[in-house]
Amino acid sequence: MxxxxxxxxxxxxxxxxxxxxxxxxxxxxxxxxxxxxxxxxxxxxxxxxxxxxxxxxxxxxxxxxxxxxxxxxxxxxxxxxxxxxxxxxxxxxxxxxxxxxxxxxxxxxxxxxxxxxxxxxxxxxxxxxxxxxxxxxxxxxxxxxxxxxxxxxxxxEEKLMDGATILGACGTAYALRYIRAAMQAGIEIGFDAQTALAIASQTVKGAAQMSLEEKVHPEQLIDRVTTPQGCTIVGLNEMEHQGFSSSLIKGIKTSFDKINKK
Ligand SMILES: NC(=O)c1ccc[n+]([C@@H]2O[C@H](COP(=O)([O-])OP(=O)(O)OC[C@H]3O[C@@H](n4cnc5c(N)ncnc54)[C@H](OP(=O)(O)O)[C@@H]3O)[C@@H](O)[C@H]2O)c1
Structure with a gap:
């Protein structure tokens, strides 16, 4: 060949x-x-x-x-x-x-x-x-x-290339920031740093793999992890009260505005 x-x-x-x-x-x-x-x-x-x-x-x-x-x-x-x-x-x-x-x-x-x-x-x-x-x-x-x-x-389409830069290329940094935050929380609840990092990283990889393979809305997969009145949903809701999704969306849009101004 x-x-x-x-x-x-x-x-x-x-x-x-x-x-x-x-x-x-x-x-x-x-x-x-x-x-x-x-x-x-x-x-x-x-x-x-x-x-x-x-x-x-x-x-x-x-x-x-x-x-x-x-x-x-x-x-x-x-x-x-x-x-x-x-x-x-x-x-x-x-x-x-x-x-x-x-x-x-x-x-x-x-x-x-x-x-x-x-x-x-x-x-x-x-x-x-x-x-x-x-x-x-x-x-x-x-x-x-x-x-x-x-x-x-x-x-x-070429007109989406700036968006691709933000979501796909800068996105690596956003995902790693999630991993870092989860790792820090893991240390606070009892794990050593290396173990917390291994669990946080592999969990993100697993969630991404599920999302890629099942191709359903992430909320459908979240439903499989959340028990009514359980510990997952109270944590998730607290994250949303603190602006989790909103801060991600605002961050991505801020990056996008910046690339457009260059
Ligand atoms: N990093 C990412 O995740 C990523 C993702 C998608 C797209 N991009 C895009 O990819 C491009 C590179 O990004 P980067 O993060 O890899 O930047 P970078 O780490 O600064 O790499 C650019 C490289 O170009 C070399 N360079 C500078 N002048 C040169 C010349 N005259 N001839 C040959 N090489 C030269 C530099 O090395 P010397 O100074 O030693 O020559 C440097 O190693 C940017 O346009 C960026 O927007 C980056």
Whole structure:
């Protein structure tokens, strides 16, 4: 089978997570990852990932270029790579960088796909949103297939990409804050920190798995855990009295307002 040759530019939090995920879950991929200071990602070489400070290193051999740089780093990178990316797929995870802008900058000579993965790609557990224009359907489906190996991939309209950034990418941080709070409460009711963390994390994973597999409204699953007058419902109601759902919704909307103002 033909190997995917993947060139990831921006070996930071997301780029490294994607590289590790691909090395584990896409054995047909040959991966290069670049950043200016390669020292923090040199360990990836042990996983058969080529690491370089040269964004153009054998880029001519790559089929897919994944951009995982910050928006303000895009212009510098474009100056180096634009002459070399004709007829290649560019999958960009750069928040706020539109398909139109990318198509214009590449003179419509590359196939542009926007992606919004999260750092759980490293564990094959990302929720990756993918968007592309109809004239790049084949490239879009190729990237969709690749990111399906790293978790769940969903094709969305481009206008929802900011929302996907908040719900899917920032969402990792919101979920971890829940785990931290549950862990702290667990310590208060008698567990040591490690045990509390293990219980809180696995319980979230189990709840997520139920929700993903049963595909019903979460409240239907909550009904299975709550006994009338029991300890679950009194705790849940107290959380709501304290604004649990409301604070989550307000937090997500505040993040969304912020991304729209940028
Ligand atoms: N983190 C997430 O969970 C997440 C999720 C979805 C989308 N995103 C998006 O992904 C992008 C990257 O986010 P991040 O959190 O991974 O940021 P990050 O950790 O800062 O990674 C960016 C990387 O780009 C490298 N870089 C900077 N200039 C470069 C250049 N000229 N050539 C090559 N590499 C260069 C930086 O390393 P050097 O300074 O050493 O070059 C850095 O390691 C952003 O646009 C973000 O919105 C992030």
């Amino acid at each position: 033909k190997k995917n040759r993947i060139h990831i530019i921006g070996g930071g939090n997301l780029g490294a997570a994607i590289a590790i995920g691909l090395s584990k879950f896409s054995p047909d991929s040959e991966i290069t990852i670049t950043r200016r200071n390669i020292q923090p990602i040199q360990f990836l070489e042990k996983q058969n990932i080529r690491v370089s400070a040269d964004n153009t290193l054998e880029i001519n051999k790559a089929d897919i270029i994944i951009l995982t740089i910050k928006p303000y780093q895009v212009e510098t990178v474009f100056k180096e790579i634009l002459p070399l990316v004709k007829n290649k797929i560019i999958a960009s995870a750069v928040s706020g960088l539109s398909i139109d802008t990318l198509e214009e900058r590449t003179c419509r000579e590359s196939s542009i796909v926007r992606i919004m993965p999260n750092i759980a790609a490293q564990f094959g557990a990302s929720a990756t949103c993918v968007s592309y224009s109809e004239n790049n359907h084949e490239a879009g489906q190729k990237i969709f297939g690749l990111f399906s190996l790293l978790g769940t991939a969903l094709v969305i």
